Amino acid sequence: xxxxxxxxxxxxxxxxxxxxxxxxxxxxxxxxxxxxxxxxxxxxxxxxxxxxxxxxxxxxxxxxxxxxxxxxxxxxxxxxxxxxxxxxxxxxxxxxxxxxxxxxxxxxxxxxxxxxxxxxxxxxxxxxxxxxxxxxxxxxxxxxxxxxxxxxxxxxxxxxxxxxxxxxxxxxxxxxxxxxxxxxxxxxxxxxxxxxxxxxxxxxxxxxxxxxxxxxxxxxxxxxxxxxxxxxxxxxxxxxxxxxxxxxxxxxxxxxxxxxxxxxxxxxxxxxxxxxxxxxxxxxxxxxxxxxxxxxxxxxxxxxxxxxxxxxxxxxxxxxxxxxxxxxxxxxxxxxxxxxxxxxxxxxxxxxxxxxxxxxxxxxxxxxxxxxxxxxxxxxxxxxxxxxxxxxxxxxxxxxxxxxxxxxxxxxxxxxxxxxxxxxxxxxxxxxxxxxxxxxxxxxxxxxxxxxxxxxxxxxxxxxxxxxxxxxxxxxxxxxxxxxxxxxxxxxxxxxxxxxxxxxxxxxxxxxxxxxxxxxxxxxxxxxxxxxxxxxxxxxxxxxxxxxxxxxxxxxxxxxxxxx
Numbered sequence: 001x002x003x004x005x006x007x008x009x010x011x012x013x014x015x016x017x018x019x020x021x022x023x024x025x026x027x028x029x030x031x032x033x034x035x036x037x038x039x040x041x042x043x044x045x046x047x048x049x050x051x052x053x054x055x056x057x058x059x060x061x062x063x064x065x066x067x068x069x070x071x072x073x074x075x076x077x078x079x080x081x082x083x084x085x086x087x088x089x090x091x092x093x094x095x096x097x098x099x100x101x102x103x104x105x106x107x108x109x110x111x112x113x114x115x116x117x118x119x120x121x122x123x124x125x126x127x128x129x130x131x132x133x134x135x136x137x138x139x140x141x142x143x144x145x146x147x148x149x150x151x152x153x154x155x156x157x158x159x160x161x162x163x164x165x166x167x168x169x170x171x172x173x174x175x176x177x178x179x180x181x182x183x184x185x186x187x188x189x190x191x192x193x194x195x196x197x198x199x200x201x202x203x204x205x206x207x208x209x210x211x212x213x214x215x216x217x218x219x220x221x222x223x224x225x226x227x228x229x230x231x232x233x234x235x236x237x238x239x240x241x242x243x244x245x246x247x248x249x250x251x252x253x254x255x256x257x258x259x260x261x262x263x264x265x266x267x268x269x270x271x272x273x274x275x276x277x278x279x280x281x282x283x284x285x286x287x288x289x290x291x292x293x294x295x296x297x298x299x300x301x302x303x304x305x306x307x308x309x310x311x312x313x314x315x316x317x318x319x320x321x322x323x324x325x326x327x328x329x330x331x332x333x334x335x336x337x338x339x340x341x342x343x344x345x346x347x348x349x350x351x352x353x354x355x356x357x358x359x360x361x362x363x364x365x366x367x368x369x370x371x372x373x374x375x376x377x378x379x380x381x382x383x384x385x386x387x388x389x390x391x392x393x394x395x396x397x398x399x400x401x402x403x404x405x406x407x408x409x410x411x412x413x414x415x416x417x418x419x420x421x422x423x424x425x426x427x428x429x430x431x432x433x434x435x436x437x438x439x440x441x442x443x444x445x446x447x448x449x450x451x452x453x454x455x456x457x458x459x460x461x462x463x464x465x466x467x468x469x470x471x472x473x474x475x476x477x478x479x480x481x482x483x484x485x486x487x488x489x490x491x492x493x494x495x496x497x498x499x500x501x502x503x504x505x506x507x508x509x510x511x512x513x514x515x516x517x518x519x520x521x522x523x524x525x526x527x528x529x530x531x532x533x534x535x536x537x538x539x540x541x542x543x544x545x546x547x548x549x550x551x552x553x554x555x556x557x558x559x560x561x562x563x564x
Contacts (some may be wrong), residue, residue, distance in 0.1 A: 022294035083465035091157030118143025173212035199256035228277030463511035
């Protein structure tokens with residue numbers, strides 16, 4: 001299967017990426033951008049309603065002609081009301097622009113049913129009597145100023161596609177998808193159960209009836225559905241780009257996942273909304289996985305995907321979670337994170353209030369109106385906060401620059417400016433207050449349980465998982481069975497299990513140097529059957545307005561099985 005383009009030259013952005021989301025957004029080539037930039041730099045394109053030289057209008061017409069060439073082969077199938085969008089889905093740049101394609105004999109009907117108009121689409125309109133006369137032909141549908149620069153740039157995208165040949169692209173991408181489909185079809189567990197459940201209406205026999213898209217769900221060893229969140233997280237860690245969910249296509253989702261309207265409403269009542277990360281509900285999938293191929297894909301992309309599925313689903317050793325609980329556990333570490341996504345502040349004792357640990361995750365760092373996190377800015381991990389309760393101050397330090405900022409702890413909800421420059425986060429705004437959140441708990445036994453992760457020291461592990469409270473217990477992953485933790489001797493505080501901590505790729509950012517790696521998420525992916533979880537979320541129940549906890553204190557464990 002000969003590749004259609006020199007990928008290294010035309011798409012250098014794919015050098016370390018596996019892009020399988022062409023249906024979500026096409027990618028632009030270097031030569032396409034170069035040609036568009038060159039002509040924009042050498043020519044003046046004006047608002048077509050202001051210019052009389054016709055150059056901008058000619059470009060608009062030129063793009064229309066190019067679009068007609070692309071869609072000429074399907075024109076005989078078009079009927080009135082057919083619309084086809086080709087904003088960023090064909091050649092990646094520009095986005096936000098589309099086209100309505102319809103037969104000329106349908107134009108009069110479209111103008112008759114049109115209820116609104118904008119500048120440029122009318123021959124005349126009155127002020128008081130609300131009378132109008134639309135322009136004849138397609139101009140009557142073109143309201144306002146057309147996005148002429150985007151239209152012009154689209155010509156170069158069409159040229160690039162036409163130079164390759166749209167028929168060759170169709171054959172090539174179909175062949176890639178067909179090959180991937182066949183390889184996915186051959187993935188089986190050791191008990192003979194298939195890994196993949198396809199959501200398809202045919203078996204990739206004919207490119208005229210099947211595009212270069214594969215939709216599927218992943219099954220567990222026992223044949224039950226696996227959620228797509230684990231797969232999406234794995235792909236993210238390994239620089240594989242896919243689409244999961246329902247893809248803004250609820251009709252197909254309902255058809256292939258067998259959802260009735262009442263099921264969709266029931267899922268919503270259970271907390272599921274479009275675009276969230278909920279992938280399973282009562283064992284039923286709430287979405288699926290989509291792979292889509294473009295002319296820049298190759299066989300290596302397929303191999304990378306298949307190897308990931310084999311490594312993390314077929315060849316992994318799943319953890320058998322214990323149902324045992326230690327009757328008594330000891331609090332070993334307390335960590336406070338005053339600023340979300342920044343470093344930890346380790347203490348030996350601390351105050352707990354109704355919203356959680358005092359001052360925990362109570363501030364955010366903003367860049368403009370955007371909340372920064374380690375996902376987008378790993379260097380946030382190197383900002384070290386510290387709280388001095390006696391002096392009522394919060395200090396921030398950034399060792400690499402030797403900078404330190406001390407400020408009063410705020411009692412009112414207000415913003416203040418950071419004066420010191422801390423790495424890339426310079427002169428940003430820290431905004432308070434957050435409303436607090438559940439404490440995150442995990443077991444010290446978990447942190448040293450896995451042989452791969454044992455190569456890292458316990459301190460490194462604690463830093464990575466960014467837990468608030470770390471307990472010492474007897475059994476691996478027993479915290480999943482902690483229904484309630486009650487402080488021994490003085491039962492004035494208890495922690496109540498709420499949920500497991502679902503982990504994302506931020507877990508792989510080294511909290512000591514902000515470097516990115518593939519651990520510990522790689523290891524967790526191998527031992528977790530569905531979502532990548534570690535530790536639990538717990539809410540606190542207090543008998544007073546506030547309670548102090550201290551390292552070394554013991555807590556009685558009531559397991560979930562003993563809770564009424």
